[in-house]
Amino acid sequence: MKKLDLRLMRMLRRSKGQFISVAVIVAVALCIYILFSTTSTNLENSVEQYYEMTNISYLTIELVRIPQGVTEDLVSIEGIRNVQGRISVDVPLEVEDDNEKVNIRLISLPDDGGDINKLFTEQKAGMGPNDNDSVILLEQFAKARNIKTGDIITPRINGRIYRLKVSGIASSSEFVYLMENEQTIMPAPEKFGVAYISEDFAQSVFGYKGSFNEMLVKTKTNVDIDDVIDSLEQKLDKYGIKKIIKLEDQLSNDILKQELDGIEMMSNIIPVMFLVVAAIIISIMLSRIVNNDRMAIGVLKALGYGNNKVLFHYIKYSLAIGLTGAVIGISVGILLAGPISRYYTVFFNIPLAGLKIEYSYIFYGMLLTCIFCTASGLLGARRVIRILPADSMRPEAPKSGKRTFIEQVTIFWKHVPFSWKMVIRNILRNKKRFAFLVLGLAMAFGINTVPLYMKDAMMSMFELQYGEYQKMDYTIQFTKPQNKNVIIDLNNLIDADKIEPRIEYPFELAKGWRNMTVNVIGVPRQTAFHKFVDMRGNVIILPNRGVFITEAIAEELNVGKGDTITIKNFIPGKKDIEIKVAGIFRQYLGANAYINIEAMEELLLEKQLITGVSIETQADLKEELKDAANISAVNSVDDMYRAFSEYMDLMLLAIGFYMLFGGILGFALIYNSTIIAISERAMEFATLRIMGFDKKDVYGMISRENFVMAGIAIIVGIPLGAGMIKGMVESFSSDIMTLPFLLSPDTFIQAAVATIFFVVIAQLATLKKIYNLDFIDALKSRIS
Amino acid sequence: MQKKVLMKVENVSKDYVMGEVTVNALRGASFEIYESEFIVILGPSGSGKSTLLNIIGGMDLPTEGKLFLGNEEINKYNDRKLTAYRRDKVGFVFQFYNLMSNLTAKENVELATEMCKNALNINEVMEAVELGHRKDHFPSQLSGGEQQRVAIARAVAKNPLMLLCDEPTGALDYKTGILVLSLLHKINQQYKKTVVIITHNMAIGDMADRVIKMGSGRIVEIKKNDAPIPPERIEW
Numbered sequence A: 001m002k003k004l005d006l007r008l009m010r011m012l013r014r015s016k017g018q019f020i021s022v023a024v025i026v027a028v029a030l031c032i033y034i035l036f037s038t039t040s041t042n043l044e045n046s047v048e049q050y051y052e053m054t055n056i057s058y059l060t061i062e063l064v065r066i067p068q069g070v071t072e073d074l075v076s077i078e079g080i081r082n083v084q085g086r087i088s089v090d091v092p093l094e095v096e097d098d099n100e101k102v103n104i105r106l107i108s109l110p111d112d113g114g115d116i117n118k119l120f121t122e123q124k125a126g127m128g129p130n131d132n133d134s135v136i137l138l139e140q141f142a143k144a145r146n147i148k149t150g151d152i153i154t155p156r157i158n159g160r161i162y163r164l165k166v167s168g169i170a171s172s173s174e175f176v177y178l179m180e181n182e183q184t185i186m187p188a189p190e191k192f193g194v195a196y197i198s199e200d201f202a203q204s205v206f207g208y209k210g211s212f213n214e215m216l217v218k219t220k221t222n223v224d225i226d227d228v229i230d231s232l233e234q235k236l237d238k239y240g241i242k243k244i245i246k247l248e249d250q251l252s253n254d255i256l257k258q259e260l261d262g263i264e265m266m267s268n269i270i271p272v273m274f275l276v277v278a279a280i281i282i283s284i285m286l287s288r289i290v291n292n293d294r295m296a297i298g299v300l301k302a303l304g305y306g307n308n309k310v311l312f313h314y315i316k317y318s319l320a321i322g323l324t325g326a327v328i329g330i331s332v333g334i335l336l337a338g339p340i341s342r343y344y345t346v347f348f349n350i351p352l353a354g355l356k357i358e359y360s361y362i363f364y365g366m367l368l369t370c371i372f373c374t375a376s377g378l379l380g381a382r383r384v385i386r387i388l389p390a391d392s393m394r395p396e397a398p399k400s401g402k403r404t405f406i407e408q409v410t411i412f413w414k415h416v417p418f419s420w421k422m423v424i425r426n427i428l429r430n431k432k433r434f435a436f437l438v439l440g441l442a443m444a445f446g447i448n449t450v451p452l453y454m455k456d457a458m459m460s461m462f463e464l465q466y467g468e469y470q471k472m473d474y475t476i477q478f479t480k481p482q483n484k485n486v487i488i489d490l491n492n493l494i495d496a497d498k499i500e501p502r503i504e505y506p507f508e509l510a511k512g513w514r515n516m517t518v519n520v521i522g523v524p525r526q527t528a529f530h531k532f533v534d535m536r537g538n539v540i541i542l543p544n545r546g547v548f549i550t551e552a553i554a555e556e557l558n559v560g561k562g563d564t565i566t567i568k569n570f571i572p573g574k575k576d577i578e579i580k581v582a583g584i585f586r587q588y589l590g591a592n593a594y595i596n597i598e599a600m601e602e603l604l605l606e607k608q609l610i611t612g613v614s615i616e617t618q619a620d621l622k623e624e625l626k627d628a629a630n631i632s633a634v635n636s637v638d639d640m641y642r643a644f645s646e647y648m649d650l651m652l653l654a655i656g657f658y659m660l661f662g663g664i665l666g667f668a669l670i671y672n673s674t675i676i677a678i679s680e681r682a683m684e685f686a687t688l689r690i691m692g693f694d695k696k697d698v699y700g701m702i703s704r705e706n707f708v709m710a711g712i713a714i715i716v717g718i719p720l721g722a723g724m725i726k727g728m729v730e731s732f733s734s735d736i737m738t739l740p741f742l743l744s745p746d747t748f749i750q751a752a753v754a755t756i757f758f759v760v761i762a763q764l765a766t767l768k769k770i771y772n773l774d775f776i777d778a779l780k781s782r783i784s
Numbered sequence B: 001m002q003k004k005v006l007m008k009v010e011n012v013s014k015d016y017v018m019g020e021v022t023v024n025a026l027r028g029a030s031f032e033i034y035e036s037e038f039i040v041i042l043g044p045s046g047s048g049k050s051t052l053l054n055i056i057g058g059m060d061l062p063t064e065g066k067l068f069l070g071n072e073e074i075n076k077y078n079d080r081k082l083t084a085y086r087r088d089k090v091g092f093v094f095q096f097y098n099l100m101s102n103l104t105a106k107e108n109v110e111l112a113t114e115m116c117k118n119a120l121n122i123n124e125v126m127e128a129v130e131l132g133h134r135k136d137h138f139p140s141q142l143s144g145g146e147q148q149r150v151a152i153a154r155a156v157a158k159n160p161l162m163l164l165c166d167e168p169t170g171a172l173d174y175k176t177g178i179l180v181l182s183l184l185h186k187i188n189q190q191y192k193k194t195v196v197i198i199t200h201n202m203a204i205g206d207m208a209d210r211v212i213k214m215g216s217g218r219i220v221e222i223k224k225n226d227a228p229i230p231p232e233r234i235e236w
């Protein structure tokens, strides 16, 4: 081995503690990178394989009613490979606890299980219910409610309870994420399930003799799906198309893809942050070492070692730390990637498509580590170049002693106590290093703000949506549109403080070639339950004619207030209408358009018809309306709130995890910089000790420096955290959900407390080093 | 006997500029160094001895003047060539030994030789400095004199044209100092290496072939010694 490398090895061995603490950060970075990028790839492969295996539909079309014969004709449309019709209806499910509201979607399945959206069981893909009294239950729901094969489930269809036997349990690629609709924040598999019934049974019980209300379409590869949609719209116009949903917009797939994107984002951002912090620490470590090695560097140069050789000697130090960390991190990452991928596939209920190690990730990880380490090495050791061989002659170059600018402000400086003078001087003498440390700590602080923000955002999203913007206790949906008089009947039936009619119906909104299908909701102009707030925070009132849309819709259609859009009417015999966008309002969950209910009746439906009501009441409507006919769903805000709280508990875990990341960074920064400071300033501290300061005073001085640093870092970290939050809002927002961009002081205060907590811990970890510092020894020690 | 010129120093000056103050550390020094010669440079502190030695050794470039090694003009060298020059042509010995503390005696020597093409056999050199038995010790386990002998071995083993020593005995007591000097003398005689020594000690001048006396940046006198005495007989 080259003697210079031998020297390096011995140098590393002497600073084991620091070596390990920095290598750990690199290891964590690489572990997260490998772990999550591998997991993300494994999951993407698994999802793809699953979709292929179950032959997932590329288009799902919801219609009013379409005769069976017509579906078969559709194959003649250019680009369509095959088509499968089905009936899909949501009904309430009777369960033991009367207070519990459970909905189940009954979906018809051809006798042979069908060709598109085949069900999946451990054994095979594709199975069907064998007779009229049996169902196949979706696995997540069966698990959540502990229902086994052979058990009986009791859906209530049109007021009548049916007893259906569970003949099998299977999962489906269209319900990887089992969510009732866009307004649901998270899956609640015990509250909403899916059961597959035979076509015969579905057609007779729902009154769809010889027809369907949903179609699954598989298109050929290499066709423009939008052309196919156009042809379908023309052909199917008279059957009342409600929605045409592409696979990419399909609820489960959309959320699944978002989740995968999230994993991928995490696999990129967190490691880079960790590497940045590691690089900061390494460069500080190296600059200290180079400082100490000044004479040795001069000697090396006098011996005939060139600048590059000497510089590389120190960069190797940084690479040694980085590559050790990287090898450990990558190994652990590869080891964990299997179980974590498996865990996710179990969580998503999809079969794992084999575990693959992507060698390119290992390569990129190594490359990234090398880049960061070389950069930090250059940054920390670049002074090597300025050290002259002649410096080997001078045993010690005295530090340039200049007055800092603050000291020149004598009036101020006179009143600063001595211990603080030392702190201020030291900070100002090492401005660059101080700036780097502040940056690193600010980043740790920023990482802490994000999960805290997420918690607050979810909380307030829910509270704004259901406490402010929509104040009803229940919404009821009818199985089919009813005359307005139904409100009078309802008023007699239940003890309601207020009932308001509503119409909710999916329509396609269009502007030029842009279009989007959303639920358009009609509410009275003087609604007591809805409050519309525009993007500037002003309350706006529905006009007689005109539509309010959410920001997501406005963006998708590229329209603003005052523009005219088309509402395409699928209902047979009704014309499309042109309508002005009267306002863009805030809504965090779901994308909807609102119209004055009278205009909606007139323009889009039949006069006097409504599709549901909103209710304010103290009563338990689910109990009271249990036996009511014509009601398809009773949605209670309370239930949503309960499900939401459960979800928040889960979220707390994730928050803890993120805080730990921020904490590790803060800890490593303070720990290492303190250790470096102690060894750098051993002389100074020893002199102080001789002057009569005790250990506590010295420790206090270092603490003060660290806390001043943390304080500044927190101030710098506030805009940084805000920026990270902004990034979070942008990357998380979709058609389905918009995170509110709110910066509450609480978020920052909590993050600050967490940051300071970790600073204190790191501080305590260095306590012993300071107390063990032998000041006589320090004074005796000369350069070696 | 006509001696061959190894290096020619022509009117060399060195100015250090520090802000508004300029220090003329060296003002127009001219002389020649002969092959296998033993030179002692004497002069008061601050007279520019080290500055001169550094320039000869390629550790620093002169502000003015020329240095010739054969036909090569060293003062025109760029950084890379200077490094090669230091590596192959010059061996340095420092006042404070300047060994790498975390390398053993032998490793310290190897550190210097592993880059040189025509390095001497390390074990032989270690024997020559009488440290064969201590070659695996770390500097902290050696006395000052022993450390300086390691430093000499480090300089010699590269097999350079000349050995440049800046106050090699400055940190040593009388007896050890004599030991180090006789070692340098032996190397000068045995390996026929040119040796240049800086010292404050007039007495050491007695062992030199020539003594160069300096004062405030100039060469004041070059004295030829017709009968140098061996170091063992020097007293101070």
Ligand SMILES: Nc1ncnc2c1ncn2[C@@H]1O[C@H](COP(=O)(O)OP(=O)(O)OP(=O)(O)O)[C@@H](O)[C@H]1O
Pocket (backbone or CB within 6 Å): B016, B017, B018, B023, B024, B025, B043, B044, B045, B046, B047, B048, B049, B050, B051, B052
């Ligand atoms: N790097 C430098 N920057 C500025 N001035 C310098 C530098 N090196 C040397 N000098 C100045 O040049 C002059 C000559 O210094 P030099 O080190 O050559 O003296 P010296 O004869 O070796 O002294 P000593 O016997 O004390 O070692 C001195 O005045 C010194 O202060």
Ligand SMILES: [Mg+2]
Pocket (backbone or CB within 6 Å): B049, B050, B051, B166
């Ligand atoms: Mg000197």
